[in-house]
Amino acid sequence: MSGADGATVIGHFIDGKRVGGDSERRGDVFDPATGRRTALVELASAADVAGAVEAAERAARAWRDASLSKRTAVLFAFRELVNARRDRLAEVITAEHGKVLADAAGEVQRGLEVIEYACGIPSAMRGGFSENVSTEVDSYSLRQPLGVVAVISPFNFPVMVPLWFIPVAIACGNAVVLKPSEKDPSAALLLAEWFTEAGLPDGVLNVVNGDKEAVDALLDHPGVKAVSFVGSTPVARYVHQRASMAGKRVQALGGAKNHMVVLPDADLDLAADAAVNAGFGSAGERCMAISALVAVEPVADALVAKIAERMARLRTGDGRRGCDMGPLVTAAHAERVRSYVESGIAAGAVPVVDGREVTPDGDADGFWLGPTLFDHVTPEMSIYTDEIFGPVLSVVRVGSYDEAVELVNANPYGNGTAIFTNDGGAARRYQHEVEVGMVGVNVPIPVPMAYYSFGGWKASLFGDLHAHGADGVAFYTRGKVVTSRWLDPRHGGVNLGFPTQS
Numbered sequence: 289m290s291g292a293d294g295a296t297v298i299g300h301f302i303d304g305k306r307v308g309g310d311s312e313r314r315g316d317v318f319d320p321a322t323g324r325r326t327a328l329v330e331l332a333s334a335a336d337v338a339g340a341v342e343a344a345e346r347a348a349r350a351w352r353d354a355s356l357s358k359r360t361a362v363l364f365a366f367r368e369l370v371n372a373r374r375d376r377l378a379e380v381i382t383a384e385h386g387k388v389l390a391d392a393a394g395e396v397q398r399g400l401e402v403i404e405y406a407c408g409i410p411s412a413m414r415g416g417f418s419e420n421v422s423t424e425v426d427s428y429s430l431r432q433p434l435g436v437v438a439v440i441s442p443f444n445f446p447v448m449v450p451l452w453f454i455p456v457a458i459a460c461g462n463a464v465v466l467k468p469s470e471k472d473p474s475a476a477l478l479l480a481e482w483f484t485e486a487g488l489p490d491g492v493l494n495v496v497n498g499d500k501e502a503v504d505a506l507l508d509h510p511g512v513k514a515v516s517f518v519g520s521t522p523v524a525r526y527v528h529q530r531a532s533m534a535g536k537r538v539q540a541l542g543g544a545k546n547h548m549v550v551l552p553d554a555d556l557d558l559a560a561d562a563a564v565n566a567g568f569g570s571a572g573e574r575c576m577a578i579s580a581l582v583a584v585e586p587v588a589d590a591l592v593a594k595i596a597e598r599m600a601r602l603r604t605g606d607g608r609r610g611c612d613m614g615p616l617v618t619a620a621h622a623e624r625v626r627s628y629v630e631s632g633i634a635a636g637a638v639p640v641v642d643g644r645e646v647t648p649d650g651d652a653d654g655f656w657l658g659p660t661l662f663d664h665v666t667p668e669m670s671i672y673t674d675e676i677f678g679p680v681l682s683v684v685r686v687g688s689y690d691e692a693v694e695l696v697n698a699n700p701y702g703n704g705t706a707i708f709t710n711d712g713g714a715a716r717r718y719q720h721e722v723e724v725g726m727v728g729v730n731v732p733i734p735v736p737m738a739y740y741s742f743g744g745w746k747a748s749l750f751g752d753l754h755a756h757g758a759d760g761v762a763f764y765t766r767g768k769v770v771t772s773r774w775l776d777p778r779h780g781g782v783n784l785g786f787p788t789q790s
């Protein structure tokens with residue numbers, strides 16, 4: 289489709305095909321490395337959303353009865369298609385998000401792992417059976433799908449985050465309406481097309497592009513039974529409240545401020561490599577990025593020097609040119625991150641490396657900001673309190689392990705954290721004491737594998753169940769327990785007492 293000025297218009301995917309919507313509203317999609325608008329994206333109306341939910345409701349009625357073999361045959365075929373086309377997907381991610389190609393390929397790989405997990409749904413969904421819970425009475429448990437579920441995803445992982453949810457939801461027998469980020473909508477449409485090519489019946493996976501209006505319509509629609517949301521904390525909190533009020537099951541994953549604690553006995557080269565990788569990979573636009581480095585003295589001087597030395601070798605530029613770090617996602621976001629750098633300086637933090645001075649290997653109009661390192665950051669500065677979601681790493685110096693844990697636990701977020709040490713006892717104590725959902729020991733970005741579940745604590749997750757793994761299966765299914773007796777001549781007659789074992 290193209291708009292009045294010839295621009296490509298990205299629409300929706302409903303009932304097995306690409307469609308345009310009713311809404312007149314459109315958003316701009318940019319190539320962040322050139323700063324040029326590359327497409328317009330339709331912003332769905334409530335009526336567009338209702339059309340997608342209705343298609344999903346029709347499809348869900350048949351899909352819940354599809355055998356496990358039929359469901360997994362589709363997932364295996366989809367896995368093959370994504371695997372064969374992973375480079376194409378990475379290119380689409382880089383063109384709209386800006387992250388470097390190798391990083392985009394890594395995101396596709398993590399998504400593939402969830403598809404592979406979902407291929408094992410016959411085991412993951414298996415119930416239990418107890419023979420003779422009472423004389424000649426058996427009891428067994430089942431897990432059944434919910435119906436239509438909504439997935440609302442953020443800009444920073446346009447493939448991996450939708451794939452945290454969609455394969456598991458579909459494997460469990462649900463139909464899905466996905467609302468991707470309006471900043472990078474193209475990859476989601478490819479995933480939906482490839483699912484159809486893999487044999488998924490029309491309507492089981494639908495994609496509506498849009499913004500708050502589409503999200504609100506999904507949260508309020510009575511046909512949507514559950515919502516999986518990933519995004520910033522204020523929106524996650526809002527989504528959790530609004531969808532819960534509408535009687536839906538909700539998991540809403542929010543923002544983060546992830547701390548990496550470096551103890552005095554740590555291997556400082558390993559810690560410096562990890563801080564650079566986790567601080568500046570994907571330009572810091574990762575919910576598991578390290579943004580606060582807690583240096584337990586006396587390591588700070590040596591550690592900061594090693595990090596700065598490594599940062600001097602990083603190349604910022606167009607993600608298609610083999611650079612280490614790409615641009616930020618939009619001009620407005622780059623401006624916002626830049627203003628944090630200014631506020632950090634104004635508050636008295638020491639800018640060891642100032643990313644505003646970067647010379648990017650890319651178009652002058654790209655949304656650039658180089659990696660930035662602040663030392664002597666204190667907990668009341670906004671560069672410490674706020675999720676910046678950019679390539680800004682803040683070093684906070686503390687005097688002891690206890691001070692470090694206290695700082696991490698006082699933070700409102702609890703997504704990921706890491707400790708660097710060679711002392712197993714200290715690491716064990718940290719993983720026990722820290723109030724964070726995902727913990728790394730000498731691993732800076734401890735993203736759980738697909739067969740575990742991904743999720744943070746406190747303001748990083750509203751709801752109970754985490755994404756994928758056993759929690760994902762529990763989230764997308766309802767438990768049912770059946771107690772059965774096949775009649776026998778000795779069935780016991782009338783008895784008004786409460787059933788107990790006999």
Ligand code: NAD
Nearest residue numbers: 441442443468469499500503519520523541542543544575
């Ligand atoms: P965002 O909250 O702006 O948007 C997320 C989704 O919500 C998008 O689909 C967007 O269209 C929609 N949305 C935005 N504003 C809304 C509103 N007012 N009402 C209803 N819907 C709205 O987040 P983002 O900028 O796309 O993504 C970055 C954020 O996501 C960061 O805070 C990051 O930490 C977080 N994130 C968290 C995780 C996690 O697992 N906890 C993973 C990835 C990203």
